Amino acid sequence: MYRVLVADDEPIERMVVTKKLQKYFPGQLEVFQAANGREAVEIFRREGLDIALLDIEMPGINGLKAAEIIRGESRDVSIIFLTAFDEFSYAKRAISVKALDYILKPAEDGELQAVIEEAMQLADQAFQGKSAKEWEEKSPPEHFAEEGQEITRIRVAAEKIRSYIEAHYREDVSLQDVAGMMDYSDAYFCKIFKQCFQKSFIMYLSEFRVEKAKELLEDTMVNIKDVSSSVGYRDSNYFAKVFKRMTGCTPSDYRFKVLQNKKQDGK
Template sequence: MKCKLLVAEDEMIERKVLCKTLQKYLGDLILLYEARSGREALEIFARESPQVAVLDIEMPGYTGLEVAKKIRESGKPCGILFLTGYDKFSYAKQAISVRALDYLLKPYNEQELVSAVEDAIRQTTAQPLPRPAPVQTAPPLLREEDEDARTTLIRAEMYAFVEAHYQQDISMQDAAAALRYSDAYFCKLFKQCFKVNFSAYLNQYRVDKACQLMQDPRLSLREVATACGYADANYFTRVFKRLTGQTPSEYRNTLMH
């Protein structure tokens, strides 16, 4: 069954680009609903009960945050992702109570968008698994002006988390909690450090690892997928083809010739 996906964005061009990109990569997985305002988003939600909603934070009438709060008050399950710009990031910090799955920071590229939505679809349909334990060591205190040292330290912490946990079923929220950041602030810091959002970076990291493992002919493709954090082989194949242009089978065949 296809996942019902709601996109709420008041800027027509932004909304059309969003929807066109999602249809291009996820068209076989989703039924897409477009909303031009927060009020229309709530009407669609009440009528269609979408499992995932991508909400622009700045909309006339009801903001994305207000829409998300009303979605939570309805009691219906829905994975929520926010669209926001750096200049509005203080606003996004208020969204903790609505348990957003991710924050897409403008400007974002196609891979960031698709990775975040794809992961939201997976999270809303998958059985929850144990989360990784929080990191115990606290980073040394740095002065605000020590920006280069601070950024280097934060990047190293984030990379270490991905390296240690990429084989597990982790999310942006897991990483933020383990490193003791709010979800919204973590998203901002992560994109500053790596130039892409967490979902896109994690998928690229896992696919790179998969390419390395596939050089060993003794490992089946399912074993490779599991070793790289993909419990669902179909999800692994979809992500791998989107990032490399080949299915895992096609990629392995090229290695053998």
Template sequence: MYNILIADDEVIERIILGKTLKNYYGDNCTIFEAENGRLAIEIATREDIHVIVMDISMPGIDGIEAARQIKLLKPAISIIFLTAHDEFSYAQKAVSVRAVDYLLKPCDDEELLSSVDEAVRINERDVQLYKLEKINEVKEDESIVMDCEEILSANDKNSAILKEILDYIHENYQKDISMQDAARKVNYSEAYFCKLFKKSFNMNFTTYLTSFRIKQAQKLLKDPLINIKDIGSAVGYSDSNYFAKVFKRTTGLNPSEYRVRNLG
């Protein structure tokens, strides 16, 4: 399903473009419209837009500036400029905001649809790359739920083993791990492991693991490009409904509510 935004101050132009795209993509396409750059930014920020076909000359915020602001917020959105301005300076600016194409009015259907097809392909590629990049950033993030400097101090005879336990959690929280797995990792009996963990961290293993997973999920939810279901999988919850239930129990909000409150 493709969400395409047409940003043009001419009503007739928006109608014609919308009809052309709907005839080609059919039910696989939802069209959004904006009559100026400011509204284009609002819609692109609020909706899951994949491609924008944008005029340059619009009242208030022009297409170039609107594209620049949109790209800062959602870099994976593909932008095509469709304009009557055949000026090299505009083309240069289009390149500077990484536009997929720069088309001149009047534009035939074949040229437009070829550009939109390419823009959709680029968007799909960039979204996937962006998700992987963000997920890997969180995976590599060694920040922890609580301040463990005191726990892992050199004077603590258990500091080395506690660090090994934490490292195991932070490296494997995306997998289906258990307290038993962690105990085996450090060659401790389950009973002794439970006692040591609770004494050292003032919570049991499962509570810590859940807290850490939810902290990582909160970081990912601040990025509107990453699907909530993907976020659940990325932090160790294969069942998206269970992830939502745990997230709400832990934070008081479901993932969608948390995202809305923390965007921007």
């Protein structure tokens, strides 16, 4: 599970954000709460966080100072500022601590969900890097023993999951749906999924849908809203945000680039 911190001096804000995270990522996040920057740093040091959602204006150590301390001790934690203050000086300091995002309150649900998905992807990448290093340090006999014990189980599970997503990605498929199909608990499914694909379920599904969307976008006769619904996104604006986060451009920009490339190839 991903370890996430929600730091805000307003108890209601902490509760609202925590409930949203649990709603959109059930069984995937362990959420900790802090009422100020000092508590945020203490929880980070005690729990080893993957993601830190920080308000800026908090008593004692504020969110910016807490972020500086956290970043000084870990380059892998994704820091996200969730604040009501739209000030350039704050944004500059957010950049200096390599914050993943700077979101103004009240955050749209889709925006919060998208940035958490991105943070989960970064956590997966950091985990893979550490795992690869640990693997290299093991002796060859241990490599072969572990591989022999796990490879068949993982291969079978991966194929079942891949087939299910292929058949249901157009629907409102959830982690619970696939876990239920496998007859796994949500927590165990998350563990198995990461072993199979080296990324979170949400990130895998998003990447799968975006690749399908790219294929549809090459057909100019298909409306972008129809592309969105055809790959499982009922909200076309949210689809555009996910697409841009994963490709670096909007769906319409992607379509334009494809058309330009086709024209150049036809010359």
